[in-house]
Amino acid sequence: MKILGLNQDIVWKDKTDNFSLIENQLQNQDAELFLLPEMFSTGFCMDASEVSDKNEESLEFLKKISKEKNAAFCGSAPVAGNGNFYNRMYFVKPDSEVIYYDKRHLFSFSGEDKVYTPGKERVIVEYLGIRFLLQVCYDLRFPVFARNNNDYDAILYVANWPEKRVGAWEHLLKARAIENLSFVFGLNRIGTDGNNLFYQESSHCFFADGKEISEKNGNLVTAELDLNELKDFRNHFHFLNDRDTFEIID
Incomplete structure (x- = not known):
């Protein structure tokens, strides 16, 4: 499976401009799955009442771009519902099937936990035979x-992870791949946001041994996921069989 991530320089609080930017930059691109950053339509913004989708914009x-490209699209957006606000990660299939995950670990350092409501469910999506765990930014710190x-x-992982802490982002992405014997694709934004935080290009895809398998061309990051290669690796290094057994109760 080919995955393509867009290192998007998100326009602050402007959905129309961000939608146009995405369409323009992906116009001649093909993949089975496209990734967009965290809060791709607004930037990582705490003005939830102003920027959150009221009508599923x-x-x-x-749904529109997924149908046009006959490919799945995944990214997060601020969403209003049931009197709450959520940082919601959508996985949209080309037949318009929608699976979503509400960000579990809210970034208290920025006050996200005071504005948005945390999700409770761990969400896995199967697409074209590959099972994907959906995670958003700060979730990366909680193995x-x-x-x-x-x-x-x-x-x-889709993120707005600033340059000041980018070392942690890159090390933890690789660690999650190694410890879980899994592919890990971490897509970060680029540019400067409305809070004057700078985001450097730092998107990566790692194989289960920690080797980077992504390629970069301008603002585009691509990776090929070979499920047979992963199965062979897991059969040879069956470390998951020795993992601790536990249950998350909250």
Whole structure:
């Protein structure tokens, strides 16, 4: 499977401009799965009442472009619902099937936990024979929630992870791949946001041994996921059989 991630320089609080930017930059690109950053339609913004989708604008955009390209699209957006706000990661298939995951670990350092409501469910999506665990940015720091119980093949992380802490982002992505014997694709944004935080290009895809398998061309990051190669690696290095048994109760 070919995955293509867009290192998007997100326009602050402007959905229309971001939708146009995405369409333009992906116009001549092909893949089975496209990744967009965390809060791809607005930037990582705490003004939830102002920027959150009230009428599923970001979701409708994903459905439209997914159908046009006959490919799945995945990224997160701020969403309003049931009197709450959520940082919601959508996985949209070309037949318009939608699976979503609400970010579990909210970034208290920025006050995200005071504005958005955390998700509770761990979400795995199967697409074209590959099982994907959906995760958003700060989730990366919490390995227990992402522990592989032989129930997924790859983790997708979408993020707004600033340059100041980018070393942690890159080291933890590789660690998650190694400890879970999985592909890990981490897509970060680029540019400067409305809070004057800078984001350097730092998107990566790692194989289960920690080797980088992504290629970069401008703002595009691509990787080929070979499920047979992963199965052979797991059969040879069956470390998951020795993992600790536990249950997340909250």
